[in-house]
Amino acid sequence: MRIYVCEDRFEGILCGIYDAWASGLGHANVRVQVRRTQTLELFAEYTEVETDPAKAEKVASSVRRKLSEDIYVNLYKTAMSCAPDKADCMYRYLVRAFAAGPGIVQMYQDPAVMRVFEICRNVGNETHLLLQFIRFRQLPGNVLFAETEPKNYQLTLTAPHFADRLPDENWIIYEKNHGQAAVHEGGKGWFLARMGEKEAGRLRDRAGEDGYEDLWQTFFETIAIEERKNPLCQRGHLPLRYRGTMTEFQREAWNSRRKKERKDEIDVCIGHSRVGDLLPEDGGDLQRGTGGQADPAG
Structure with a gap:
């Protein structure tokens, strides 16, 4: 088995496909693999593939001219995936496509076609979510x-x-x-x-500091109907992994600003007295005394 190790980008994978196909060793005896997922195997020969724009263009133009634009788009989306087997999936997909023609995109009974379909669906779903998030x-x-x-x-x-x-x-x-x-x-x-x-x-x-961030976070906090909150449903529509970079879910910074604002409001209400300085940093309640005298319970 000869494994062609290529750069992890669309042009690099196309060059790996070009070299594997041109080797003449037979499709069953070669494999294409991106460099970042390389795992050494026994009894396998590894060949490094240099990215050549001319080779990549030859493969791309052949796909568009002899097959279809849909197949080219499927290949591109597959190349954008994080799947470790994506490069070889693209190679097997093209082997089937050049044998069966443009209609290959509907032949889901073929394992190579189905695998590319699954990868493209995963990439497309994430794209759809990111445009909103x-x-x-x-x-x-x-x-x-x-x-x-x-x-x-x-x-x-x-x-x-x-x-x-x-x-x-x-x-x-x-x-x-x-x-x-x-x-x-x-x-x-x-x-x-x-x-x-x-x-x-x-x-x-x-x-x-951005005032619009505060406005958006305040809106997000107050617009919800308490009785209808459903965190499980929310996670279904908005997975947790997207929330780290979303303004409305950066709760720690928002809560810190709100705590400071509440303390300032109390200071103003009591005429800028020093009582406001007695507020605990953790936001807990003040221990109440009796008119400035020692608490008998103490």
């Missing part, structure tokens, strides 16, 4: 900044949506777990860029 923050210089933590590589699937709806805005969407960002300049196009946690941290620090 992405939250932007205002940075100095009229720049919008959003953070996400998707399982799959979603920037090339979500960025066109926001470029179409926010064409005149400057915005950045940062994928924390993948170390990359989509950057859009108002009136122009968008592009992908590498971004580490250090650079993202500087952007977070620049955001500072």
Whole structure:
């Protein structure tokens, strides 16, 4: 068995498919694997694949010309997945497709076709959710900044949506777990860029306090009907893994600001007396005395 190890991006996988097909060893004797999921096996020969734009273009143009645009889209979505077997799934899918023709997309009884369908569905479902859950923050210089933590590589699937709806805005969407960002300049196009946690941290620090965040969190807190709260139903529509980057679920910062506001309100009500300083930091109740005298119960 010869395993072709390629770069974990669409063009890299297409180059791996090209080299595996051109090897002439037979489809049963080769496999394509992305570099990040490489696990060494006994009795297997590993071949590193260099990403060559010319090879990738040959494969892409052949798929579009001889098969269909739907098959090309399926391949692209599969490449954006976090599935460790995605590269070989794409290879097996193309082997079946060039043998059966464009109608392969409906042949779900074929294991290779079904596997690609499952991967595409997973990627598409996450894209659909992210378009609703992405939250932007205002940075100095009229720049919008959003953070996400998707399982799959979603920037090339979500960025066109926001470029179409926010064409005149400057915005950045940062994928924390993948170390990359989509950057859009108002009136122009968008592009992908590498971004580490250090650079993202500087952007977070620049955001500072935003009154609109407070308004949104207050709205989210007060709009709910207490008797109809259903956390289980909410988790079904909004999984927990998306909430870390959503403004309305950043409860700790919100509660801290509300505690400070309540303390300030009490200070004002008692005429700026020092009683307000007696408020415990944990938000508990004050121990009541008797007119400034020692408590007999003490």
